[in-house]
Amino acid sequence: MHRSELSTVNGELAVFAPATHSIAIVGSGPSGCYVAHFLRKRWPTSEIVIFDRLDLPYGLVRYGVAPDHTGTKAVARQFDRLFEQSGVRFVGGTEIGRHITVDQLREAFDVTVLATGLSADRALEIPGATSNVPRATTLPAGADVTGAALAGIYGSGRVTRLINGHPDESANGVVFGSRIAIVGQGNVAVDLLRMFLMSPEELRGHGVADEVVNAIAAGPVRHIDIVGRSSLSRAKFDPAMIRELARIPNVRFLADPSELHDADTEPRDSAKCDALLNLLAAASAASAVDGAQNTDAAAGSDRTVRFHFGWVPERIEGDDTVEALIFRSADGIQSSFRLAVDSVLTAIGFFEAEDAPVRRQAHESHDSDLDIGRLGPGLFCVGWLRRGPQGTIPANRTDAKMVADVIGAAADAGEFFPGKPGFSGLNLPTLNCPHRPRPHDL
Amino acid sequence: MSTTVILYGTESGNAELVAEDLAAELEGEREVSVYDMSDFDVADFDAENFYLVVCSTHGDGELPGGATPLFEALNSERPNLSGIRYAMFGLGNSTYETYSQGSEIIDRRLTELGAKRVGVYGRHDACDGSLPNDGAVEWARELLVLV
Structure with a gap:
């Protein structure tokens, strides 16, 4: 049974709308932002939160593209719209695998997508x-x-x-x-x-x-x-x-x-x-x-x-x-x-550092299908973390589109249901450790 | 009833956002539909409609990946597009010699197949890192007054 909630449309009409999925994305580089974009198109009212260990978003776009390639960096302007207009939330300064575990994310969110790339x-x-x-x-x-x-x-x-x-x-x-x-x-x-x-x-x-x-x-x-x-x-x-x-x-x-x-x-x-x-x-x-x-x-x-x-x-x-x-x-x-x-x-070239806080292999099982970005029930991976260090930013857009479609199909097939609390369900006190900055929104 | 069909061909997503902004701007005053060129069937070209084509440039003046399926279908099926009217908005970066050439590839093919381009050929230059959206909306506004 899907949880339902009362929603109003244009303040005129109250309808029972199906509850929406809550989605956590780990990593705010191009793959993470693109997958947020495609999931937002599919589910206009879902809660989408992108976590990043750094205070500022966009990962490779900000730190891995040569500074004179302003045209390539301009893709960040596209991603700005996610946070400014599309209701996607950015939580920076929060390292998944260190401050919050992937399992904690999976308990709180219906869908978790790992998009941490390969930076070593x-x-x-x-x-x-x-x-x-x-x-x-x-x-x-x-x-x-x-x-x-x-x-x-x-x-x-x-x-x-x-x-x-x-x-x-x-x-x-x-x-x-x-x-x-x-x-x-x-x-x-x-x-x-x-x-x-x-x-x-x-x-x-x-x-x-x-x-x-x-x-x-x-x-x-x-x-x-x-x-x-x-x-x-x-x-x-x-x-x-x-x-x-x-x-x-x-x-x-x-x-x-x-x-x-x-x-x-x-x-x-x-x-x-x-x-x-x-x-x-x-x-x-x-x-x-x-x-x-x-x-x-x-x-x-x-x-x-x-x-x-x-x-x-x-x-x-x-x-x-x-x-x-x-x-x-x-x-x-x-x-x-x-x-x-x-x-x-x-x-x-690049590869996955052995000390990376999120390692794909740790989440793989007999249930995984890397070809489509599926790691387990409600857990997915996208971009370089999924398919290795090949392809430019547009290739990761194509990858994110594919994985977003897979996530949508899995939801349609009833692999997971809306109902988890999302960001409010995270055990935030672990983030109040005095040695760490509090997570903050963009 | 005539529909304004927005077709976008994109590589990194900018043309997609332009298409969405155009649709948001024009909806309410006219019938609008938006298609990724990857999802558009050449058999659906209809002389009743007006087409706004938004296309970026990839790599060395090539078509963006998203425009390739439509371009290939135009090549193989050679539909007769006489009577089809469209306007073109190209995205590119004048730092490269191949500025805006991706859109020109699809433009040439549409013209060869009998379609007629109307109005100003819109272009956006991303060399300063700016987004094409506002310029595209302004272009469409001026253009649609005339058609």
Whole structure:
């Protein structure tokens, strides 16, 4: 029997409407906000509460998108409407799995959706790079990673959070130096490249904190190598990301021509190849002009970026801090090469941290069906937490739509019924611990 | 009775919100229906109705994912759209060379199949991070006075 409640429509007519579902969403990043949006469309009067461990909402949109990509960040304006117009409640500063358990949420809410994403940087599993982050993969046999991690190795997630002012990150002790190696060939690697080529004024203009601007400007950045194992045809970055680089002033883009024309059997992605070849051609034309008209080294065009394709990182050398990154060729034909660098930025993917307060596996059972985001009765997952670290923000919108449809179908099938108290049913005294800020609304 | 049909093709959801705002603005003075292009059947195009098409741009000047099913259906079924009148509002970002090109792909195909675009081609530029909604509502207001 469904609980029913009296509701009025336009103050004129009293009808018995079916009671509405109460929904808790854990994580206010894109997946959490999109799933709230689609559930609100389905159930206009349900109670929807989005919890986040941070005080401010939007997760990856706020902390994981490069600050100059204002178009991508603008999706936050869409999400604002959830809280301003659609009656969705934001409860920040509240960590599920620490302040409130998932089970407590499930007792209080008819539906619980986990949307905490995957934020840990996948680390390079090579000598010199072992670090205090959890390991994503098992090591290849014989790999020597027993030594301490060298200072000067930074994951893309950490760097992007730092630049975006994430409260868990600090610029204390962060040294990038003037020669940086970026390992990775996806759009995140290109984001890093762009961020480290911004002037201090630009960084400040995008709201980057002074201590972070100073950490980047301290080098100052003179040369960046961007290296990955794939050929140009197979590199994952989008052509538009490469074309965007052409607008950066005072930098020359370089590559070894022999690495650009690989004997790849795959059909060439001509848009991507053209984008990079145009960038390199424009840089060489500009330097020819520089050479003819401007011999003043202080003009600032002495910054260089070199793309490398087909190289696998083998080890990082240094005493306490990074001094060099050694690569072997991916095809095994050429030997190896050594880059003298001050820091190494990795952009090779994300995974679920072992110490994450909400771990998907802990909620999986024989009853789960991850293909549709179902973990158990009334418990669902969405976005990267559901399907792994692939796909952009729009892909997570598609994912959220699918999971919202699954939740609706489960409700229609009578898998769960409205009736739980929702937010008012949470045992809030656990939140009044003096060491923690009280949860607060947006 | 003529219906104003709002068709949206979206990638990140902005065009969907524009469509919802247009519907909220126009409801009450006219018959309005809203469809995600993914859920719209090409056989349902009706010369009796007027179509407001809102479409974003994805990636490298491509159609947004939500517009692809309709575009493919237009390609394979080649319906005769003569007599169909529509207006177009494109979303994009002028930081990219491919500004607003997603909407142009669907616009070209509708025109090729005989549909007639009327009024000003509306566009919103997200390069400053602004939302397209207010501009789109203003565009529709001015346009619908004329049609």
